[in-house]
Amino acid sequence: MNKVMNMHDAVAKYVESGDTICFGGFTTNRKPYAAVSEILRQGQKDFTVWAGPAGGDWDMLIGENRVKTYINCYTANSGYTNVSRRFRAAIEEGKLMYDDYSQDVLMLQLHAASLGLPYLPVRLMQGSGLLDFWGISREERKALEKVDNEKFVEVENPFNPGEKIIAVPVPKLDTAIIHVQKASPDGTCIIEGDEFHDVDIAIAAKKVIVTCEELVSDEYIRRDPSLTKVFSQCVSAVVHVPFGAWPSQCYNYYDVDGVALTEYDKASKYADAADAVKKLKKEAAKKGIEFNLENKPETFEDYVEKWVYSVKNHEELLDKIGGSRLMTIRNVPGLGYAGKVQ
Structure with missing residues (x-):
């Protein structure tokens, strides 16, 4: 099945205002900036975001008031801005509903989403301020349709009575957008280098847009199945956009544009x-x-x-x-x- 679309049509069809959404990549690595720019041009808004380790991609959407609720571990253009400035300003000015988990927990939450788990038990974050301070209160959470009522729940380990562990919610993603090095028309993808959380969110989300540096034939991508990271059944649309991660880097293709960052x-x-x-x-x-x-x-x-x-x-x-x-x-x-x- 040919899933190739142009960027305008893919975003118009698969990114809706109010979506719970996640982007692939890591701060300044393989971020789907071409898709972000198209969202900005089209005007979709009110996103509930599970950001992962974010950078200027989400910082721009926050700066343009497109984000309703932001769940994150950190947001920075690593090496250029330690804390993204529009993200920080929105929190300081009380304009952004925000909550945070540690990076390891958030990445595990996205993985749990790909496994279809109802919640995730962890020991991580115990003893830290992440349990004491909630960015979004219980009262506020109850009024948010796409945010869980609890940031976490302390529960007893059923296999070791008396031991307390932390149960955290699992994202319910409407949309994921990832940028890859190679994709075929049917949506099969090759990711070179670190996968970050891209495979997890591609499996977990109901709608997935893949942008790629190279659009290769289905026959080409089948030559070595060991290279395949995302399978066609996960993907809704494929968009060919060379330099689609600019100004972030794309492993084996180009470095960050330090001037732009x-x-x-x-x-x-x-x-x-x-x-x-x-x-x-x-x-x-x-x-x-x-x-x-x-x-x-x-x-x-x-x-x-x-x-x-x-x-x-x-x-x-x-x-x-x-x-x-x-x-x-x-x-x-x-x-x-x-x-x-x-």
């Missing part, structure tokens, strides 16, 4: 021009100097306008980035990484 780090400090003026005035007052805005800084609003809304699709984005710039991040055969340090 540095630009995002600086721009995302400020939501918009008014926010920039407010924060810079405060900084000037602390230093006892006169406020001057001769050189207006780029803001988050400017960044998403330039790299998301000003282009109508991923192909136009690649033209805007430019072939010479993209070639600087291409992996060099034999090295496994780009030859030019950014």
